[in-house]
Amino acid sequence: MVERHYEIDFAAGALVFPGGKSTEDDFREEWVDHSDGEHGDEEQAARISAVREAFEETGVVLARARSNRGEGAPLVGSDLVEVMAPHRAAVDRGEESFLELIRKHDLVLALDTLVHFGHWITPDMMPKRFDTHFYIAAAPEEQIARHDGRETTDAVWLGPQEALDKEAAGEATIIFPTRMNLGKLAEVDTATAAIKRFQQEPVVTVLPVMGKTDDGKPCLNIPAEAGYIQSVELLERVKV
Secondary structure, X not given: OEEEOOOOOOOOOOEEOOXXXXXXXXXXXXXXXXXXXXXXXXXXXXXXXXXXXHHHHHOOOOXXXXXXXXXXXXXXXXXXXXXXXXXXXXXXXXXXXXHHHHHHOOEEEEHXXXXXXXXXXXXXXXXXXXXXXXXXXXXXXOOOOOOOOOOEEEEOOXXXXXHHHHHHOOXXXXXXXXHHHHHHHOOOOXXXXXXXXXXXXXXXXXXXXXXXXOOOOEEEEOOHHHOOOOOEXXXXXXXX
């Protein structure tokens, strides 16, 4: 996970998953020749966005050598990642194309390694709204995650339950969707187990709806069939 910069306009200082918004570059048709895994246009772009944002915010690259592509083929190691690292900021600022960077190093994105894990849409009453897809994947063993120093101020490896415990103890700020997804991840013990389980489970879209609890307290309701650790969140607990 990464810690958001304290001066940023959304989830300042919060412990979050690497992520961000799609760009025009993510939708380019040429990505078909530079990606492993068959997906529709929208899904492909969302996965490309996820891989690109992980690169920008942590330096991790889910990619394979073009000469050794295909499901199950090994991902690039730390040597190539170190060569690509100086380009993170330029890609983040839109000054450099992620597609052209991948082309330059003769790589393909390993989109097939991503497991679609969650889909959350910001409630209607929020002034700033998001339509967010969550993915999980096994991190390449040889690569080291490093925060970018701009949007994020720290990068940490920790288990989902440990993150939840930190929030409960007041040692971390975690927004509602992140907390719910951590709760679901905490139900399994390893990344391998998570991938095996969640690639078999359907993703139910979550659009929290305003309501009130039985005792009249304002709350957000989410679909119980989405399988999260709770379906009601008191509005006083919601952090933005």
